[in-house]
Every structure is written in C-alpha cells, then in structure tokens.
Amino acid sequence: MTDTSVIKAGYEADFGDYVTLLKPRVMSLVVFTALVGLLVAPVSVNPVIGFASILFIAIGGGASGALNMWWDADIDAVMKRTQDRPVPAGRVSGNNAMIFGLWLSVIAVLMLGLTANYLAAGLLAFTIFFYAVIYTMWLKRATPQNIVIGGAAGAFPPMIGWAVATGGIGIESILMFALIFMWTPPHFWSLALFMNQDYTKAGVPMLTVTHGRRVTRNHILVYTIALVPVAIAVAFTSIGGPLYFATSVALNAMFLKGAYDIWQRDEDQAEADKYATERKVFRVSLYYLFGHFAVLLIEATAKGFGLNWAAWPQWI
C-alpha cells in the first residue's frame, strides 16, 4: 500500500462517491445470495427483522469493499478497470475511506447481532475480516492462490442469511457456501485471461501473471469440473428438488462447455478474436451463480405453496 491520502484540490466528495466505495455491484450479489440463504431456511423470519438483517449484511459487505478500496488504492490507480474509483481518482482521501469502512463494519455487525443473533453477527464480522485483512492485505499481493482462498469471503453471505433465520449452520448452508467458493476461481480466472495486462501492470500475482495463461486455462477446466458435484449435491438436500436439479444440470453443462472451450484454445486464437470466448464464459459464470440461487428461491416458494416433491430423494 502507498500513500493515497491525497485528495484532489478543491473537490468535495459527494454522496455518490461514498456509495461507490461500497462496491454496489458486489453488494447486489451479497444481498441476493444472503436473501436466498434466509428465505430457503426452514424457519420463517419476521419481515422487518429479515429486511433489516439483509440491510446490515449488505452494509457489512459494502464496508469491506470500502476497506479494500482504501488499502488497494495504489493498485487501483494503475489498473484501467479501477482507476476511476473514488480514492485513486482523488475524490475521497484514503483516510476517509478507511474510517468510513471501519465505522460501517462496526455498525453492521453490532446491529445484525441485536436484530438477528450473535452467530450471524459473528459470521459477518469474520467475513469482513477475511475480505479486508486475509484477502486484501495479505493474499492478494502474496500468492496466485489469492482468489481461491479469498473466495471464501464472497461465499459467506448465504450462510449468514441462513444463520439469521435458524440461529445455526446446516449442511444446506455449508453447500451454498461451497457452491460460491468453488465457483469463484473459474469466474475470476476467466476475467483475468482478458484483463491480464492490468494485473501485470499493477504487479498483482494472479495465476495468469505468475504461471501464464496456459496454466490458467488448465486450472479453469479442473476447478469447473470440481464445481459440478458440489452444485448438483444441493439438489439432494432439504432446499433442493427436481427444478433445481434440472436447472443445475443445464447450467453446469453450459459452464463446462465454456471451460472446455477456454482450455482448448491457444493464445493466437484468443488474440485473434480479442478473447471473445473468455469474455463469454465470464458472462456465463455470472448467469450460472444467479441461476442456481434463483432456482433455490423458486423451490422454496413452490414448497411454500405446498408443492413438496414427496418422491424426490433427500440424500444429504
């Protein structure tokens, strides 16, 4: 980390700059997966408590984003994709971003503890710590396995949502965690394949930088194959069902096909079409995760209307 506490002369940060610090796009994924974790749980939650809990989970997720932007301002300033963020662009000082992130973290964790329960609050605190300290401050600049281990931070929200409703941890919430955890590496590596120049310039040891694109292509295929049984296993728990199973099989077939296409290509082919396949697989990976969690929500709604799939096996 370098000194990024300099603010553009004469510029006053506005409300939107602070909203940007919360990484709203990442926040939307956090909100969605946490909401699914909460709604598929076998215990119903008071709507006010549920709404407030999701809001505090979102604020906690946003706070870790602000801490990430404070610490990574030097990297963000170099990368084209991130150089217009409020801290590297000089609209918010690094110090203000840090204070903002820390205060929001404290408020989010305390309020979630008071609103829901202390297990959910503890999980949220651990998620913020894991993302801001373990991933951002340590792993990201230290190892090409950064996003493999760091992916855990993004995988916690459905587990927190589940803990809000049940006050505990179940095999279902562990599998939802595992689904996001296993999905993260192929998702980010497909992004890294076509954003490699940015990471090289910033000196971030992504797998594409340290081991090259060929090795990254191999890793994407292997991790996608490992993801398939985890995703399908959810179908045979209390939150799964035939709808989830059919959707999961289709989405996994799409993602596997994409990973295979990436694996098959060499650099000349990729350069020739400006990484069109890699970009497509990155998009598919987004639909993949959204599709899985959306269909879990549909399964829960169907069960709420009395559709119980009596003959469907629950092996896990």
Add this chain to the structure above:
Amino acid sequence: MSGADNNASGRRKSSNILIGLVLFGFVSLVFAITIAKMASGPADVANSQRVNTAQGEAQ
C-alpha cells in the same frame, strides 16, 4: 457569490439532505426492529409455553 460557490453550496445542500434521509431511515428502522422484537418476543414465549403444556398433558 460566484457560480462555482453556488454550485458547491448546492452540492453540499443535496448531500446534507441525503445524509438526513439516511439517518431518518436508520432511526425508523431501529424503531421498527424494536416493535417487531417486542411483538414477536412474548408470542414466542407463549408458543413455547403452549407446546410445553401440550407435551405435559400428553405424558
């Protein structure tokens, strides 16, 4: 007052209004949570007492 000062003052005013709305929303939310907790708390106790009584009668 110059145009730039007017612009800065306008931006600050709208930021203050937004912060005010956020604070008002936060206070309202805490109030709503308190009401929800007060409403569900005794009902939960009553439910568990009802279950215990039913179990006792069954034995």
